[in-house]
Amino acid sequence: MPRSITPRTPARQLERDAKAKARVGSACDDEFEVHSETPCDECPLRRRRECFQPIRPEELELIADMKQSERCFEAGDVLIAENSDDAPLYTLLEGWAFRSKQLPDGRRQILDVLMPGAFIGLQQRITVRGGHAVQALTDVRVCEFKRGTLLRLHEQLPSLGMDLTWLAANGEGVVDAHLLSVGRRSAFERLAALLLMLWERAGHFWPPRDDGSLPLPLTQSHLADALGLSLVHVNRQFRRLVREGLLHMPAEGWLRVDDEAGLAKAAQMPWPRNLPPRPLI
Amino acid sequence: MPRSITPRTPARQLERDAKAKARVGSACDDEFEVHSETPCDECPLRRRRECFQPIRPEELELIADMKQSERCFEAGDVLIAENSDDAPLYTLLEGWAFRSKQLPDGRRQILDVLMPGAFIGLQQRITVRGGHAVQALTDVRVCEFKRGTLLRLHEQLPSLGMDLTWLAANGEGVVDAHLLSVGRRSAFERLAALLLMLWERAGHFWPPRDDGSLPLPLTQSHLADALGLSLVHVNRQFRRLVREGLLHMPAEGWLRVDDEAGLAKAAQMPWPRNLPPRPLI
DNA sequence: CGATGTATTGACCAGCTTCAAGTAACGTGG
């Protein structure tokens, strides 16, 4: 299986991502907004009890204290460059993003897809050796933390330090699962597994449209880079999933899974798979 | 369809790994040794200043306090099963091990190779959803920690809590790099990259033999499972690396890299790549 | 000395990439 032929993402695509930066019109008007619009104790994310663990008042207070500002990025913007050694620390508040790494010749691997609540930049702060890039898939709003946040969270409230360890360890688990896919699942299984996971996670944050579909702001090119496949082959396998009645795309950017159990079977995944609530910092 | 795409590790192999458990003759006589043979403040691992960060006396004291015992496993033993929800916490003291995940039908992906100093079990303690298995490649000695170690390290010494976060985040970085390989490197590049990484890391812990070779207790079958390739194809690419004069195996289980720069070039990797010292807990 | 595990090699073929071409949707500027 020539996954090793390893498709090289056309330079065109990478340029496109960069060019998106130049676009105008975003959900937020000021990229450099300095004041926090939303007080942490009213953070709408925390109301999603099924996603996030409850928090104690003193924890919330410390987090609010470490919050520096909110920032907005537009779809395609690079939040963190791959080799930045002084990356900021964010929590994703709204929108989609992804983490990726690249080979010198431009081949790109998407490591993980980020949804609200994701804690961004932990690795860059810690590991010296080349980290990963983080890029926005949609317009995005993040909460930026002050310098020294990691240390202070650990020192002042060990329970939050524990949460940081939790987030880091959980992140590794997510990549582990993805590596199993890319290494040992067929193209068909791989795509099924990824779409099922995205469908499950997206359901936690966005309400379905009237037709039951959820947003999926990944292009097939993104899916290809996430799965280690070529764009063309992702398309073929996607068509097959549709043909078999497991899912369909009512509109570009919208996905509807019609047979979750069937998709899970195609993906060789256990189902259902209730994810426990996670810490939100 | 063919699950054929992805090579399925023969059941034979997995059985073999299990059977190894039954073998006799190991470096340690008693698998259930309860007392710690080595006081933490004399831990020989800590003398490797180029690998591990220095530690303060109060940190060392707490760690020693949390140490429960040392245990030995034989090559092939399963230290942690893939779906155990109550896994212990270890630090690898001697020997080699690996982390892996499996699909229901037996296809196996090796996620990471573990060498001395590796902190084992963090993910299982944290993530509920199916974790990974940990298995010994050679006879192995580990330091087992008491229950509640994670919490106490965080609560009593935030600097150690920070180290835990460091280890977890770094672990994710390692898997990220591996995922880039499996997803986007050709078979040849992939094998070169893995061997180069193992060569580099092994050099930190084991002295070269007279012929300059280092131990490499992975069979080609292990390499295949780590790289998402078939055993046969790993062999072909390995022969090619030898043919091109980049490395060779003077004896089974021993590797000698003859041209590090050339291997790095074949692997599409930056070189040299000096790894910073890491925390040792 | 057969049994087992590991490395090696050849022959064949299939999964996936590449190349190429074509459709559709959208925004732009004339």
Next chain:
DNA sequence: CCACGTTACTTGAAGCTGGTCAATACATCG
């Protein structure tokens, strides 16, 4: 309003990477 450029999605044909099957060699071991 309509050409025109851009991006995303589709589909077909050809060929390469890497999988499968099979057989050999070689070591270690009870």
